[in-house]
Amino acid sequence: MTSNNDILFTRAQLTTPGGVNSPVRAFRSVGGTPRFITRAEGPYFWDADERRYIDYIGSWGPAIVGHAHPAVVKAVQDAAARGLSFGAPTEGEVLIAEEICKLVPSIEQVRLVSSGTEATMSALRLARGATGRDKIVKFEGCYHGHADSLLVKAGSGLLTFGNPTSSGVPADFVKHTLVLDYNNVAQLEEAFNNMGDEIACVIVEPVAGNMNLIRATPEFLQAMRRLCTKHGAVLIFDEVMSGFRVALGGAQALYQVTPDITALGKVIGGGLPVAAFGGRADLMQHMAPLGGVYQAGTLSGNPVAVAAGMTTLKLIQEADFYQHLSAQTLKLTQGLTNVAAQAGVAFCADAIGGMFGLYFSEKVPTTFAEMMATDKEQFNVFFHAMLDAGVYLAPSAFEAGFVSAQHNDEVIAATLAAAHGAFAKLA
Incomplete structure (x- = not known):
């Protein structure tokens, strides 16, 4: 049959x-x-x-919390009965933002979006806007969504910039993306020694989940934090996957390394499309409508999705x-x-x-x-x-x-x- x-x-x-x-x-x-x-x-x-x-x-x-958890399903049903989307602020957005800031101390302010790709793409734009620099550092095997500047494979030498890994991505889009080896402290130090004043940010999965599960070493993340602080670069933790998955405060709580910006997703939506990026208040003040870094989304903070996410965040605190x-x-x-x-x-x-x-x-x-x-x-x-x-x-x-x-x-x-x-x- x-x-x-x-x-x-x-x-x-x-x-x-x-x-x-x-x-x-x-x-x-x-x-x-x-x-x-x-x-x-x-x-x-x-x-x-x-x-x-x-x-x-x-x-x-x-x-x-498992598929179709009764509390999450009821929250979604109740929210849907009140309306599916408004394109205007809701109390639910305020509540989940407060919850995220409470659970992840490095996040003082947060902006909701609909996907992990949106979160990391916006975090990069924020880092570049706040620093006035163009170059970014990422690591081989880490996946940060399908934004053009992140679809990159390593260059041919240690300090050469990356090449597109997807058709349709112009080489110019990735010419500022430097791809280094994950868990290689010496490479990271060399990159900053050579071009530290040009690097806007370093983005990393502190627990990688897209080359199978690979943990960052504590020395690797600590070096990253030290070098970013020394050279005025922004440290971005992509915790779309590891956030609330490896610990209540994410991988950063386990490693005790504080990023400047964190990208979140997956668990904070409870199965519906919710993601977020957030960090220090002085950085987040660069976001429109307060600053010159633009980002927007009609369905950002969707009330039904936020209800699923908020209920999930409550359940994992039991x-x-x-x-x-x-x-x-x-x-x-x-x-x-x-x-x-x-x-x-x-x-x-x-x-x-x-x-x-x-x-x-x-x-x-x-x-x-x-x-x-x-x-x-x-x-x-x-x-x-x-x-x-x-x-x-x-x-x-x-x-x-x-x-x-x-x-x-x-x-x-x-x-x-x-x-x-x-x-x-x-x-």
Whole structure:
């Protein structure tokens, strides 16, 4: 019998490029037909064939309290009944801004937007506007959305500027973007020694989630903070993924490194399109209508989306929420590591808060190059074996995974049972 997923994918490709609205969903990295999801609840979702999966992407992070949490659903329903969009200020925007500023001390003022790309793009513009400089520093393997100046690969030498990684991005757009190696303090110091007075900002994922999960070293982030302060550059933490995912105050709370601007997203929308950028009040004063840095959005602070986000932010502040979330994520990664070892498969895993990474290698990668050296073919076999067993992992070896508060011991045990069969295929 033909799968409904196959039917939908065939139809989708007629009207949508590649049949998807975000590339990783197409399964091109792992092969096969993407699953079209019809509903979700708790740690599960169901596809168009009504097959249930344990979900470890959680909408790529937002579903931290589980899918369709009753409190979040009710907040959305109540907000929708009052109107879907106004194009005017609401009290909900004030409340969520106050909550974000309370939970992330480095943020004194915040501006709401609708996507992580908007947040990082606007943060860069703010940094350039505040400093009067053009050059930015980013790191190989960090993804900050699809704004032109951020779709860059490393140049051919240490201090050469990047080249576009997407067609349609003029070279002129990225000529001010310097791409360095993640976790390489010496490179960062050399860049600032050579052109420190030209650098507007450094943007970084303090816990990278788009080259799989890779942690920044404390020395790397501390050097970044020191050099930005010394040379008058703005330090931007892209916590669209790690914000409220790895800890209540984000990665910056764990590392005790204070950025000047933070980009947030995913969890603060609770599954609906909300993102934000914020930081020191003196920097945020450069934003229109107060200053000359322009940014606007008709749906920014949408009342329905803000209701979902605000309710989620309240739920994650419940007692022991992060202790439980971290414990369940560790049970998953340690369990998978043990199962792989029993099967004699070269495999390791890492976890921080509710994020995790799986690597077919002898040790956890710390750089983009090390991540690229892992065995992608083994991952692909593992991915499909787990999918066949009802466990949905990220359909790419280069994406982090996510655990929700609803992934209880029974769910973890079912995942590990599936993994026994999956690793056996690789032995």
